[in-house]
Amino acid sequence: MKYIFITLLFTFSNILSGQVAIADFIHLEKGVEKDYNTLEKIWMPFHDSEIKAGKKMFWAVWKIDKAPEMEKAPDYVVFNIFKDEKQLNTYRDNWDSDSSRKKIESLNRGKYSKSVVKNIMTKKIKNEVRSYTIKILHQTVMTGGDAKIGDKISMGAMRQRSDDYEKFEMNVFLPMWEQQLLKGKISQWSFAKVIDKNEAANDVTHMTFIFRNNANPQDVTFMPDNEWLSNIIVQQGLSTREFWSSEAKLVYMSN
Numbered sequence: 001m002k003y004i005f006i007t008l009l010f011t012f013s014n015i016l017s018g019q020v021a022i023a024d025f026i027h028l029e030k031g032v033e034k035d036y037n038t039l040e041k042i043w044m045p046f047h048d049s050e051i052k053a054g055k056k057m058f059w060a061v062w063k064i065d066k067a068p069e070m071e072k073a074p075d076y077v078v079f080n081i082f083k084d085e086k087q088l089n090t091y092r093d094n095w096d097s098d099s100s101r102k103k104i105e106s107l108n109r110g111k112y113s114k115s116v117v118k119n120i121m122t123k124k125i126k127n128e129v130r131s132y133t134i135k136i137l138h139q140t141v142m143t144g145g146d147a148k149i150g151d152k153i154s155m156g157a158m159r160q161r162s163d164d165y166e167k168f169e170m171n172v173f174l175p176m177w178e179q180q181l182l183k184g185k186i187s188q189w190s191f192a193k194v195i196d197k198n199e200a201a202n203d204v205t206h207m208t209f210i211f212r213n214n215a216n217p218q219d220v221t222f223m224p225d226n227e228w229l230s231n232i233i234v235q236q237g238l239s240t241r242e243f244w245s246s247e248a249k250l251v252y253m254s255n
Contacts (some may be wrong), residue, residue, distance in 0.1 A: 009199075018136065019057075020088050020195070025074035025130040032125045036076070038112075039120050041089040042250050045098065045107040045218035047080075048255050055091055056083045062153065062248035070244070072128050077248060079154075085195075088133070109195045133200040134207055138170060139190035140181055144212055156208040159242040165206070168237035172222055176208070179220040186190070201207075206241070213247075 022142050040061050047059035048239055067073035082088040099234040112120075158165070169191055177189040188211040194204055223230035 002049050007040060017081055019081065019191075020085055020133060020135045021079050022088070022155070023132045023134055024078045024080075025132075026074045026078065026126050027072040027128040027130075029124055029127045032123070033075070035120060035123060035245055036125050037251075039125060040078075042104060042108055042112055042120060044254075046104045047232040049107060051136070051254050056087065056142045057083055057251075059254040060250060061225050061252040063251045064246055064248045065152075066247040068243075068244040069158070074130065076251075077212040091251060099134070105245065126201055128175055129198070130201040132194050132201055132204065133196035133205070134192040135195050136198075137166070137193055139209075140174075140188050142188045143181065143184075143210070144187040147211075147250065147253065149250055149253070151212060153248050153250070154210040154247045155248065156210075157204045157244045157246075158206040158208070159203055160205040160240070161242060162240040166242040168240050169232045171208070172237045175220070176220050176222055177215075183219065185213075185215040185219065 026036075044059075047056075050056055051058065058079070060079045062077045062079075063132075064074050064076060067075075078138045082091065101121070104121075105114055110115055160166075174189070174191070177186065181189065188209075190209040190211075192207045192209070194206060197204070221227060221230045223235055
């Protein structure tokens with residue numbers, strides 16, 4: 001069965017607390033989107049092979065349809081998902097570029113020539129990659145069936161502003177998203193913490209991912225019997241973090 005996370009994923013229904021993902025938000029060079037898609041298609045059989053070998057859990061590529069207002073806004077986000085930090089560290093420690101390139105060439109034999117593979121993999125396609133290692137803190141069940149190409153996800157990037165931010169996310173906003181889930185307005189809500197990032201990454205501390213999001217924030221309240229107090233609590237929760245939103249469509253995933 002196909003599942004969606006991160007979201008930020010992450011292919012995310014098989015993502016349980018403690019599992020991790022590498023989320024690469026990619027800003028492309030101008031005029032190279034066709035080459036970028038060829039690049040991901042060339043890498044796809046390699047990712048499938050690594051997953052079948054038990055080296056990681058999942059791989060997925062999302063096209064950003066609605067990006068946040070920022071310099072070098074991402075065009076795509078790629079998720080590589082691992083069962084835990086140990087599996088991720090083992091994968092990194094055993095990574096070998098030369099052997100991986102040879103394996104990619106072999107797996108694409110009959111699909112792409114060796115010269116095409118070499119040209120695409122050496123071409124300057126990615127202008128900037130903001131890479132985040134994220135760890136799942138919580139997520140709801142997945143409803144609505146298996147993930148499929150074309151599915152949509154809403155992603156939130158947060159910068160924590162107070163020590164009680166996570167408590168508000170889990171005790172105020174999670175119950176509200178669970179109401180949306182019961183109403184059939186979303187298929188899953190996931191909450192993750194950034195545990196590592198590269199130098200290009202923004203100052204983001206947490207991420208949320210809402211799969212198949214058709215929710216209306218006005219549909220639910222935190223405390224239906226006390227709207228005044230509910231609004232105060234929600235506003236206090238919103239003040240505990242800065243927030244940037246984006247939306248994306250699933251274009252590739254591992255088989």
